[in-house]
Amino acid sequence: MKVIHYFMMIGALQLAACTQQSKPTEMAYTTASTGDKPLPDYIVQALNSESLQDTVVKTEEEWRAILTKEEYFVLRQEGTERPFANEYNDNKTEGIYYCAACHNPMFSSGTKFDSGTGWPSFYQPIANERIKEVQDRTLGMVRTEVECARCGSHIGHVFDDGPAPTGLRYCLNSAALDFEKK
Structure with a gap:
């Protein structure tokens, strides 16, 4: 009799699990991607207001219509802007750097540093799930490309070859970014 009750209870639990919604929930952001340092309120607010669940998909014609020629070249054709002649390399204002194509918040001025390369450089993203890293074998070398996780x-x-605490250097194109002051 105990065996029958046991199997009935297991069956009821399985049925309950199957009827629950399987929709993923958006992460509530409170700490940096390293998990140990609280994020400033303005960053938490930006992260929680821009969902990653809504993937942005557009045709190339739609991207051409909303991006400048330089943004399209960098964002959609994987181009690179000229070093030292870009908008955010020398920017020292506190704020958030967003994807210029879909407004996904990706990097904070708090992790920006002067790498001497001529491009804006950061040692970590605001949250690891905001970016995607992909192997890049163009130009006869193997590198790690950084893509927007949403678009x-x-x-x-x-x-x-970046500074502590991560040892990483995210070398980014200003044309791929929008910046909003704190």
């Missing part, structure tokens, strides 16, 4: 646009590359 798949090319943002730049990441290298392992």
Whole structure:
């Protein structure tokens, strides 16, 4: 008799599990991607207001219509802007850097540093799930490309020659970014 009750209870639990919604919930952001340092309120607010669940998909014609020629070249054709002649390399204002194509918040001025390369450089994203890293074998070398996790646009590359605490250098194109002051 106990065996029958046991199997009935297991069956009821399985049925209850199957009837629950399987819709993923959006992560509530409170800490940096390293998990140990609280994020400032303005960053938490930006992250929680821009969902990753809504993937942005557009035709190339639609992207051409909403992006400038330089943005399209960098974001959609995986181009690179000229070093030292871009908008955010020398920007020292506190704020958030967003994907210029879909407004996904990706990097904070708090992790920006002067790498001397001529492009805006960061040692970590605001949250790891906001970007996607993809192997890039163009130009006869192997590199790690950084893409926007929401729209798949090319943002730049990441290298392992950055400062502490991560040792990483996210070398990004200003044309791939929008900046909003704190």
